[in-house]
Amino acid sequence: MKLFFQYCPLSFSNCYVLGTEFPMEGVPHEREAVLIDPGYIDEGIVNFIEHNEYHLRAVLITHDHKNHIRGLPTLMRIYDPDIYAVNQTVLAYRTILIRDRDICRIGPFRFEVISIPGHSPDSAVFKIDNLLFTGDALSAGLIGRTASSYGTAIQIAALRNKLFSLPGDFTVLPGHGPPSSLETERRFNAGIQLYEERKTKRRVFTVD
Numbered sequence: 001m002k003l004f005f006q007y008c009p010l011s012f013s014n015c016y017v018l019g020t021e022f023p024m025e026g027v028p029h030e031r032e033a034v035l036i037d038p039g040y041i042d043e044g045i046v047n048f049i050e051h052n053e054y055h056l057r058a059v060l061i062t063h064d065h066k067n068h069i070r071g072l073p074t075l076m077r078i079y080d081p082d083i084y085a086v087n088q089t090v091l092a093y094r095t096i097l098i099r100d101r102d103i104c105r106i107g108p109f110r111f112e113v114i115s116i117p118g119h120s121p122d123s124a125v126f127k128i129d130n131l132l133f134t135g136d137a138l139s140a141g142l143i144g145r146t147a148s149s150y151g152t153a154i155q156i157a158a159l160r161n162k163l164f165s166l167p168g169d170f171t172v173l174p175g176h177g178p179p180s181s182l183e184t185e186r187r188f189n190a191g192i193q194l195y196e197e198r199k200t201k202r203r204v205f206t207v208d
Contacts, residue, residue: 011067062135118155119144
């Protein structure tokens with residue numbers, strides 16, 4: 001597999017294209033690709049797809065926030081991929097609806113859907129081989145912002161039960177910031193550590 005990384009300056013977010021090394025069966029000059037989170041589509045992404053003669057099969061949406069889907073209309077004017085998301089529509093485009101623990105096959109690609117609510121109700125992680133496309137749920141040293149401490153607790157519980165419990169190590173490819181490894185985040189994620197420190201602190205009340 002080839003992985004192309006695109007930094008989106010308008011929203012400080014990441015977009016990824018994952019493509020095959022070898023042509024499709026029966027089509028000697030065409031390879032296949034999927035794109036994760038079209039936050040910004042420019043010549044760099046289009047040139048990568050065209051130069052490698054990729055057939056863009058699908059777009060995977062980790063969550064329906066503007067800075068991760070802003071480029072979708074541009075992409076859909078150029079290509080005709082299926083859109084996979086937890087929501088039935090994204091920017092008025094119909095999607096192929098996915099749910100937690102779904103295992104989907106798109107040509108040579110096999111991906112597992114792991115729901116991690118908290119940052120948003122529809123936040124999902126896509127597990128493809130040894131790669132985890134985590135959106136905003138998990139990034140290098142951080143976790144996604146939530147609207148309440150309850151949302152943070154739900155998110156951390158899902159991270160621990162569904163991601164950190166995965167056997168072995170994986171490359172974490174987040175929606176913002178640099179890549180990381182799952183083992184590093186298991187051991188050193190500062191966002192989780194800060195939450196635990198705050199949770200264990202108790203208020204001390206005094207009576208005058």
